[in-house]
Each structure stands twice: as structure tokens, then as C-alpha cells.
Amino acid sequence: MSRGLKVGKNQSSVVKLVGRNFRSLTAAVSSDALNLNPLLLDARLTSLSDGYQEFRFVRVRVQLMSQSTQPYFGLAYTPALLTAGPGSIADLENIEDAAFGNGTFGAPMPRLNLGRQQLTGASPVKWYRRGTAYDDTLESQGTLYTASNVNFSTTSAVQVVEYEIELRGSANTGLTAVRPVLPALDPVQDLELKVSDLQMAVGMAPRVPNPSRRVVTERQDAPPPSPVPTSAQGASKYVLVRRDSAPSTARF
Numbered sequence: 138m139s140r141g142l143k144v145g146k147n148q149s150s151v152v153k154l155v156g157r158n159f160r161s162l163t164a165a166v167s168s169d170a171l172n173l174n175p176l177l178l179d180a181r182l183t184s185l186s187d188g189y190q191e192f193r194f195v196r197v198r199v200q201l202m203s204q205s206t207q208p209y210f211g212l213a214y215t216p217a218l219l220t221a222g223p224g225s226i227a228d229l230e231n232i233e234d235a236a237f238g239n240g241t242f243g244a245p246m247p248r249l250n251l252g253r254q255q256l257t258g259a260s261p262v263k264w265y266r267r268g269t270a271y272d273d274t275l276e277s278q279g280t281l282y283t284a285s286n287v288n289f290s291t292t293s294a295v296q297v298v299e300y301e302i303e304l305r306g307s308a309n310t311g312l313t314a315v316r317p318v319l320p321a322l323d324p325v326q327d328l329e330l331k332v333s334d335l336q337m338a339v340g341m342a343p344r345v346p347n348p349s350r351r352v353v354t355e356r357q358d359a360p361p362p363s364p365v366p367t368s369a370q371g372a373s374k375y376v377l378v379r380r381d382s383a384p385s386t387a388r389f
Contacts, residue, residue: 216258
């Protein structure tokens, strides 16, 4: 089941998927850890997320099912990557998002409903690297821990993970929008735009110069000579003229 998946279109925007994963806990151990990563859940999610570089889970619901009511189970999640994972039900009690039970009256099977806030935690990371053929960086968005007072091989326990995940950053450059290449600005125009942006940032009305009134100094040939004092005969034959005014008769 997918939602929002675009096929054959530009994949620069965020794509959202929903799905469900079943895991049978049959090993002869009493604790289990599952890292939240698209490569470690169901095969469908692994296939659909193969074309993206980053992911983040925004909603996860986890529950345990068992045909036996004798074992007692614990279920917990933490967005932090622990150096030493919990190995017993008592260890799970130290994790904030945790649930316990065995399916009997008054103690239903443990279940967790995790929203965006719980999945993000205090970590500043908002997106996680999935790991592709071009980038082998594999990150996990926290860990799901399961524990029992007996080995899972005697419990017939099944872990169900329902998720909502967002993907972005197409790994196929053919599906990525081409960024337009803007022409280089004239240095004077570039400076004027920066000054205008700075004035707007501080609340000042930007002054846009009028190109028709811009004063440009250029060199022109001097007009025909006129009687001048002897001391000015050695002056330059060029004068400075303003475009928006009549030629000056002053000599330098």
C-alpha cells in the first residue's frame, strides 16, 4: 500500500509511503533489537525506497502478538543509539517509551504508538541516510527493543510494525530537476542588488538607481581653443564631461 508515489515524474519533492512489517521472534534468546531503517523492514519498502537517498519515519505503531499467555513481554523504543542495548524486561523500564504485558486480563500485549516527536527525540538530525549504490552510509532512526522473561523460541511471538515514512533525494539523476544556470551579473548590478537586499532586511525602502540619470565620467576631445591666460596653455587637451549636462568649459 503506497500513497503519494510518483512514477515517471520529477522526484525532487518528498514522497510518503505507508506499510506494515511482520517479524516472527523464534530465536532461543529473550531480547531482540530492530533498527528503524527501510532496508531492515519489509521487502516492499526496501524496493520502493531504493531510488532515494534519505528517509525519516514520521509515525510508527508497534505491537506484539502471541498464542501463549504465560510469557511476559516488554516493548520499548528510543531514538538514541545506545552503546549497550537492554537485555531484559527490567532494562526496558529505564526507557521513556515502553509498554509491558502478557495478553491476560488487565495486562494486554504491549503496544507503542510513536509520533513525529517521539521518533525525532532530542537529536538535531531531521533526515537519515538510507544507503545506496552511490552512498553506502546507512543510518538508523532509533531502535525498537523487545524482551521476554523466557526465550522467544517458546513463545511464538510476532512483532508487527506499521509505519509511515517520508523519502527524498532521488538517487536517479534522470528524475531530478535540472537547476537553471543564471547568467553572471555585472559587478555594479550585483553590488546594487546586495545593497537593496540589505536595505530591505533592515526595514529601509531600497533606492533603485535610475540608469538614465547615472553619472558616467568619460574622456572627450576638447572644443576648439579659445583665448586663455598664458599660464593655462600647457593644460591637457581633454576634459571631463557629464552625460546628463552640457560640456564643461573648464580646463585642467
